[in-house]
Amino acid sequence: MKCSLLLALVAPTMAFIPMKPVVPMAKAQARVKGQTRMQADMPGLASAPGQPTIESWLLDNSEKKLSKAVLGLFSACKEIAYKIRTASCDKMACFNEFGDEQLAIDILANNVLFQNLKDSGVVATASSEETPTEDPMGGEGYSVAFDPLDGSSIIDTNFAVGTIFGVWPGSRLTGITGRELAASGIAVYGPRTTITFAIDGVEGAHEFLLVDDFTARHGQWIKTNTFTSIGEGKLYAPGNLRATNDNPGYDALHKYWLQNKYQLRYTGGMVPDVNQIMVKGKGVFVNPESPSAKAKLRLLYEVAPIGYVIEKAGGASSYGAGSVLDLKVYKTEDRTQVAYGSKDEVKRFEEMVGTKFATAHPDTAAKNAAHA
Ligand code: FDP
Numbered sequence: 001m002k003c004s005l006l007l008a009l010v011a012p013t014m015a016f017i018p019m020k021p022v023v024p025m026a027k028a029q030a031r032v033k034g035q036t037r038m039q040a041d042m043p044g045l046a047s048a049p050g051q052p053t054i055e056s057w058l059l060d061n062s063e064k065k066l067s068k069a070v071l072g073l074f075s076a077c078k079e080i081a082y083k084i085r086t087a088s089c090d091k092m093a094c095f096n097e098f099g100d101e102q103l104a105i106d107i108l109a110n111n112v113l114f115q116n117l118k119d120s121g122v123v124a125t126a127s128s129e130e131t132p133t134e135d136p137m138g139g140e141g142y143s144v145a146f147d148p149l150d151g152s153s154i155i156d157t158n159f160a161v162g163t164i165f166g167v168w169p170g171s172r173l174t175g176i177t178g179r180e181l182a183a184s185g186i187a188v189y190g191p192r193t194t195i196t197f198a199i200d201g202v203e204g205a206h207e208f209l210l211v212d213d214f215t216a217r218h219g220q221w222i223k224t225n226t227f228t229s230i231g232e233g234k235l236y237a238p239g240n241l242r243a244t245n246d247n248p249g250y251d252a253l254h255k256y257w258l259q260n261k262y263q264l265r266y267t268g269g270m271v272p273d274v275n276q277i278m279v280k281g282k283g284v285f286v287n288p289e290s291p292s293a294k295a296k297l298r299l300l301y302e303v304a305p306i307g308y309v310i311e312k313a314g315g316a317s318s319y320g321a322g323s324v325l326d327l328k329v330y331k332t333e334d335r336t337q338v339a340y341g342s343k344d345e346v347k348r349f350e351e352m353v354g355t356k357f358a359t360a361h362p363d364t365a366a367k368n369a370a371h372a
Pocket of ligand 1: 150239
């Protein structure tokens with residue numbers, strides 16, 4: 001039997017071998033007592049019975065077609081998690097075996113997502129940061145934009161990386177805004193694999209954990225947290241810090257954080273860097289632009305879907321003068337500066353950084369031109 005075939009046969013059972021013992025019950029309960037801002041649905045107890053899986057949760061919270069699209073995305077993220085864990089890396093990149101080929105892990109993630117969306121039968125159009133065209137998927141109902149592997153520059157270091165996805169009704173991914181999202185989510189591939197997910201009509205952002213133990217629930221996504229509010233607290237993740245050289249507002253904001261003894265928590269992976277704001281229930285992530293350090297983050301694939309999750313979790317987002325959910329996607333590759341976090345921190349970003357140097361997105365560029 002060929003080695004790759006043998007691997008394909010045993011892969012599903014190898015995928016979630018536990019790395020460490022489950023948190024003892026007493027400790028888990030002790031941790032939960034202090035939590036007031038979020039409901040800990042199942043702290044540390046990945047295999048406890050009675051907690052909803054993503055399938056049963058969607059039955060109560062979503063219509064059928066949207067559920068199918070979402071389940072396709074969760075299924076893809078499960079496969080991507082396995083591919084990341086079994087990849088081999090050199091200084092530049094990580095690879096995994098795929099058929100007879102070694103493929104870069106971000107290309108693999110891209111392929112897995114497209115395949116799952118095609119198979120769902122409910123996705124009309126999909127577009128990915130890797131292939132930024134609007135591609136027909138053969139289904140009808142929804143369209144999906146995704147960044148298959150955000151943080152690809154840190155995957156070789158074994159830092160946490162993520163997948164970002166946004167699901168819009170209809171068949172277009174341009175001429176839309178984040179406000180119209182039907183659902184969005186961020187998968188974190190860290191020591192644990194989680195997806196923090198939000199859906200239209202349901203309050204809060206909901207964390208699902210990929211169960212990795214020897215119970216019957218091995219390989220299932222089960223709900224572990226609900227995030228409904230983000231309070232104030234001194235934690236910051238300063239992206240694109242090089243922009244402080246020629247964006248005086250960002251320079252002043254950075255000094256403000258230092259002088260006020262904020263806690264620095266920045267990995268260079270936007271997904272875990274933003275996810276921590278919901279888990280910790282405080283903090284701010286920014287990625288501003290300046291004349292010499294241009295905006296890098298894409299509105300369609302990254303900024304709008306994450307903005308939707310953060311705002312559902314009770315936080316705020318901004319492009320410098322309002323929510324990122326109100327920025328129109330003119331082209332799939334539109335970029336923008338961004339801040340996510342608690343309401344006061346995002347307000348401080350708007351007051352100190354604003355849109356003076358925001359030229360990447362057509363709307364902020366036009367405003368700047370009008371004021372020049
Ligand atoms: P990456 O290029 O590694 O995929 O989305 C792009 C992103 O990662 C974010 O995850 C991260 O916050 C940002 O780039 C970091 O950019 P720099 O390394 O250029 O500061």
